[in-house]
Amino acid sequence: MNMHKVRHLATLLHTNYSPEVQRYVSSELEGLGLTIAEMYHFLEMKTPFVEVFRDAGEKNTSSAIHSHRFLEIVYCQSSYGAQYLIGSQRYDLQHGDIVIVPPGVSHASLMPGQSIEPYRSIVLWISPVYLSKLQENFPFFRNYDIPGGTVIRTAGTFWEHLDLYFQNIMEEDSLQAAGAEPAMAAYVILLLTQITRALTDTSIPTQALEKEELLDRILAYVESSLPEKLTLEGTADRFWISTTTLSGLFRQKMGISFYQYILQRRVAEAKNLIYDQEPIDKIPGKVGFGDYSAFFRAFKKEVGMSPRQFRKFIGSDPDRKDV
Numbered sequence: 379m380n381m382h383k384v385r386h387l388a389t390l391l392h393t394n395y396s397p398e399v400q401r402y403v404s405s406e407l408e409g410l411g412l413t414i415a416e417m418y419h420f421l422e423m424k425t426p427f428v429e430v431f432r433d434a435g436e437k438n439t440s441s442a443i444h445s446h447r448f449l450e451i452v453y454c455q456s457s458y459g460a461q462y463l464i465g466s467q468r469y470d471l472q473h474g475d476i477v478i479v480p481p482g483v484s485h486a487s488l489m490p491g492q493s494i495e496p497y498r499s500i501v502l503w504i505s506p507v508y509l510s511k512l513q514e515n516f517p518f519f520r521n522y523d524i525p526g527g528t529v530i531r532t533a534g535t536f537w538e539h540l541d542l543y544f545q546n547i548m549e550e551d552s553l554q555a556a557g558a559e560p561a562m563a564a565y566v567i568l569l570l571t572q573i574t575r576a577l578t579d580t581s582i583p584t585q586a587l588e589k590e591e592l593l594d595r596i597l598a599y600v601e602s603s604l605p606e607k608l609t610l611e612g613t614a615d616r617f618w619i620s621t622t623t624l625s626g627l628f629r630q631k632m633g634i635s636f637y638q639y640i641l642q643r644r645v646a647e648a649k650n651l652i653y654d655q656e657p658i659d660k661i662p663g664k665v666g667f668g669d670y671s672a673f674f675r676a677f678k679k680e681v682g683m684s685p686r687q688f689r690k691f692i693g694s695d696p697d698r699k700d701v
Contacts, residue, residue, distance in 0.1 A: 474533035
């Protein structure tokens with residue numbers, strides 16, 4: 379399998395989710411025997427420093443639930459009803475929101491079908507290598523300090539000027555003039571400084587979280603029970619609803635089935651354990667698979683390769699020693 383091409387297609391789709399790009403990527407992946415869902419597992423940075431790009435999501439084009447080993451910071455320029463799923467938490471997005479997704483945390487953008495215009499944002503990726511050098515000064519960006527990620531609501535606050543830092547980083551990256559890299563580094567440090575201060579500002583409103591609904595209680599239950607046996611019937615009974623209602627909630631709000639959501643979350647956790655050098659044979663029980671064969675089949679179906687092949691694959695990752 380041409381993994382260089384897979385990674386290129388993954389990054390291309392993540393930076394431009396237009397219908398035209400979706401069709402192109404799907405066609406190319408078909409020739410490689412992969413699906414878009416499998417491709418997201420190979421999303422990576424091309425540089426050991428910082429990458430920035432504009433992202434636009436059309437209606438009915440929610441991204442697959444995925445995770446990666448770099449820090450992702452998203453500045454929402456327009457939302458049009460979009461939501462962001464970080465771990466098991468859903469956030470309503472609006473202009474000015476800053477989404478912080480730590481390495482290894484599963485996430486997805488959820489696009490409502492009734493949107494008139496696309497969701498637009500500026501996305502900043504910070505590599506594990508560079509992040510490790512910054513964490514002493516920016517402790518909020520360590521995995522264990524914001525384990526589930528967060529959303530900062532800047533609209534109408536002192537912090538709404540932070541969009542200028544994203545714009546400046548984007549401009550330096552686009553121009554690639556002399557000194558572009560150190561200029562981007564300077565803006566990134568200033569941005570992280572301001573975000574760190576904003577995270578400790580108790581005056582910032584906290585309405586970014588979606589008003590809790592039945593779905594959110596179910597997501598929290600699934601998250602806390604991931605290593606255990608989870609069934610559609612058992613979960614429906616727990617929340618006093620029918621299996622039809624439960625299935626409909628996931629199809630309508632998440633764009634995937636109940637079982638597909640659980641599968642994607644378990645595989646995401648399994649990937650993190652593989653990155654952390656957990657012995658392969660100990661992983662199935664820790665993420666809710668009854669035995670290794672069930673884990674093997676689910677992992678290969680979702681990722682496109684076996685757990686051991688994936689471990690061998692990431693062994694060539696130049697950033698591996700720093701994550």
